[in-house]
Amino acid sequence: MSISDLEWRASRRSGAHSHCVQIAVGDVGVRDDRLLLMRDSKDTAGPVLAITPAGWTAFSRQIKEGRFCLLRSGTV
Numbered sequence: 001m002s003i004s005d006l007e008w009r010a011s012r013r014s015g016a017h018s019h020c021v022q023i024a025v026g027d028v029g030v031r032d033d034r035l036l037l038m039r040d041s042k043d044t045a046g047p048v049l050a051i052t053p054a055g056w057t058a059f060s061r062q063i064k065e066g067r068f069c070l071l072r073s074g075t076v
Helices: 053-064
Strands: 021-026 035-040 049-051
Antiparallel strands (some): 035 049
16 A cells, blocks of 8 residues: 555644644555554655554653653744
8 A cells, every 4th residue: 555545634623724744544565564654734745754553652651741842833
């Protein structure tokens, strides 16, 4: 399956313009594992981040635990 064949979706909270991160789930031929794929909705031909479901669970848990310093837009 190719990345362009996947069903990409955005959060309903992103509004009418969908300027946000889009996600898709699929097997893109890397291994037999299913991957969570993320891309910028404003650059759908740009890079795609691929992460295993277990990796996403660990990452989101660490965010909730405060292990990352989240910066607000314009602070960098």
